[in-house]
Amino acid sequence: MSEEKQAKVKVSKKSRFSPIWIVPIIALLIGLYLIYENYEHKGITIQITFDSGDGLEVDKTKIKYEGVEIGHLTKINLNRDGNNVIVAALIDKEASYLLVDGTEFWIVKPRFEVGKISNLGTIISGAYIKLKPGSGKTKTKFVALKEPPVGDLSLPGLHFTLISDNLGSLQAGSPVYFRKIKVGEIHSHKLKDDNKIYVRAYIEPEYKHLVTDKTKFWNVSGITVDAGLSGVKIHIESFVTIIEGGISFDNPHGQLGNTVQNETIFKLYENRSSAMEEGGLNIVFRVKELGSLKPGAPILYNELKVGEIQDHNLTSNDREVDVNAYIYKDYVHLVKTDSRFWNVSGIKINAGLSGIKIKTESIQTIIDGGIGFSNRWSSGSKQTAPGSVFKIYDSYDSAFRTGSLISIFFKDSKGLSEGSALKYQGISVGTVENVNISENLDKIIVKVRLYKGADKIAKSGSKFWIAEPEIGLGGIKNVGAIIFKYIEVLPGEGTESDQFIGLEKEPVFVNFEKSDGQPVVVSDEENLNITLLSKRLGSVNIGVPVYYKQIEVGKVVGHKLADNAENVEINLVINKKYSALVRDNSKFWNVSGIGLDFYLFGVKAKTESLTSIIKGGVAFATPQKDIGKVVSDGAVFDLHEKPDKKWLKWHPNINYNQ
Amino acid sequence: MEKNGTMGKMNTINYNTAKDLSLVSCEICNSLYDINSFKDQEKAKCHVCGLELHQRKPNSISRTWALLLTSAICYIPANIYPVMVIDTFGNVEAHTIISGVIAFIHSKDYPLALLVFFASIFIPIMKMLSLMILLISVQFEWKWGPGQRNTIYKIVEFIGKWSMVDIFMISILMALVKLGTIVTIVAGKGATFFGLVVFFTMIAASTFDVRLVWDNAVIKDK
Structure with a gap:
């Protein structure tokens, strides 16, 4: 019975397939599917040769196409033969169609973009590899480009080239502005054989129409400081351009020209003013020494900036310097064939009777130098031909x-x-x-x-x-x-x-108030020349006045020791207008210093004039009652130490104005 | 089927298992029945609570094998695929269990490395190996140390719940660290498989009928 049962049980056990086995089967199927999927996604291993492995990291460096990650680096090996780096990369199967002949790879280095803080990931995750597909046969070995390729022409919008002498701080990705709105960017730049820099730029399609054949481009990199008498202007296109550099463009007078095609070549100007000022006049100054004439120094006409110095170079014989200058379009007509130019660099100090004048054309000219010009004395109205050579005078005065x-x-x-x-x-x-x-x-x-x-x-x-x-x-x-x-x-x-x-x-001038104000020199024969004899010179110096009733009528013009050394001869000139006041019996006395009269009730100070205290002077009086004869040149009088009291009371009536 | 004094060498006490006495007890209400009183022993049901009555867990070995195999299969992708993907500023770092342990060692977080290593690598493997040994021992009717094997089973059952530590850690991190572009933590495929490993080993442990160890040991001894 029990054996029967046991047998039964055993049979049933053996025949029974436990449904629980479905679980591992499912697990196995999932596992197999994963293996299959993994294989499917395993992708293709390709080999890329780079000049430098800078920034590349195994597993971390991605390969991107159109911003989508399509693979990553799996191995980096140095290549001893080619002195370069060979990397292995795993590319997703779906992206395998990109791996064809002509596909270009290049490293995109992380860049801190001031304008936007996006793609924070790339800053931390480092460089990645970008590719541009070609259209040949499938292949797995590639040689990377040394630098990013020229802008992708497939992008809608305008692609063009700017030629510049100077890159400034431009770099790939620097913005292109139109009236401070970013409308495009710079793709790349290259120094070509002609030593010019070719900058590839791109304008977005919606702004494409702004670029015409008349458009001028200029560099807005960095900070421009304009210092002038009117103040200091600091010009920054945008904060971004300080670091990244940038280009701005505009159409002269806001007028759009004809639309342009891709690949048009434009000139990149140094700054806005030079860009917009096409059509001016180029002239050359030949100087012996450059002085402080720097590029950018102004050319001033009536202190108005009408042009600027662009550059300078030695003449072919190395003896002189040619300074190339540019006159703005609006002022070209001012430059005549006989215009005179002079250096206004630095500070001019002009000291004269009117005081000291410190003169400078503008603050800028102190630092940068400058050239002034004028058409004073210019006779002709012939306009100058471009490239004319002018001489620069040292100063305005010397120019004329x-x-x-x-x-x-x-x-x-x-x-x-x-x-x-x-x-x-x-x-x-x-x-x-x-x-x-x-x-x-x-x-x-x-x-x-x-x-x-x-x-x-x-x-x-x-x-x-x-x-x-x-x-x-x-x-x-x-x-x-x-x-x-x-x-x-x-x-x-x-x-x-x-x-x-x-x-x-x-x-010594005797300012006798001639109607025309001209000073008259001593030797003028019309004036009365007389001589005084004095025991001592006292403070009667040359130029001291001669007073009559405290009015200056003449001057002491000289003195010398008399031939016999007994006296001092003092030469006076009396204005001819007043010569009638001098009579043969006139008395002359020294009024130098202060005459002090002592009275019971105090001291009375008396002086001919304040000037005479210091400078000294001579005064004379003519008797009232018995007016003497008019004297002629060479008359000799005694010079008394001090006046007799009665002399001061003489008030003769002389009609001297006859 | 009688066992009399079989354990005499080690133990002087004579005993009988319920199975020896053709008895079956209900696992829920502990009602005791004579197995022979049921006509169809396979479909015997408890009169009190209606639960199916089994002297031994049905198909225990086969089921345990199946579940153990499942967890073993799952264990492979659990270790190949990343369990945790940390995205810091777009810098994506994917960690498998082992790379996580290595990362902890590199950052000198030895206690954490130890914890993760034990919870996610050592324990699951030991669990699976233990169950496998138990299963083989029962299948090939080893008589070797049933007591020791019993202890192994008890440890496996007890420790099972702790192997979820890793999964819990990832779940908590995922929920906590969600800072958009700055840092985001996402559970990888590996975590799912690892969860399955733990799940299946736990079920496998529970489907294994440890009494079989003793059945075999006694039979063999006989």
């Missing part, structure tokens, strides 16, 4: 000093030097060209170039002297001469001459 050269002999140069001015009435009429000692060392020869139109000064009888500053209570004279010595001239009226003997001292 074309008068004759005169020589003046001095005993002492008193600090005169080349460039010192020759002034007449405070106005420069010439410039010292050189100061030399004569061969026998007895005098200084100063050669002065007169300005055009100032030749009238060079007449025989003209008097030249070196101005010296004079400071006194009576006035401050020739302040300018403290700093810069200059020659003053009083033109004569003789025949033309070019050799003069300079005066040792400034001649």
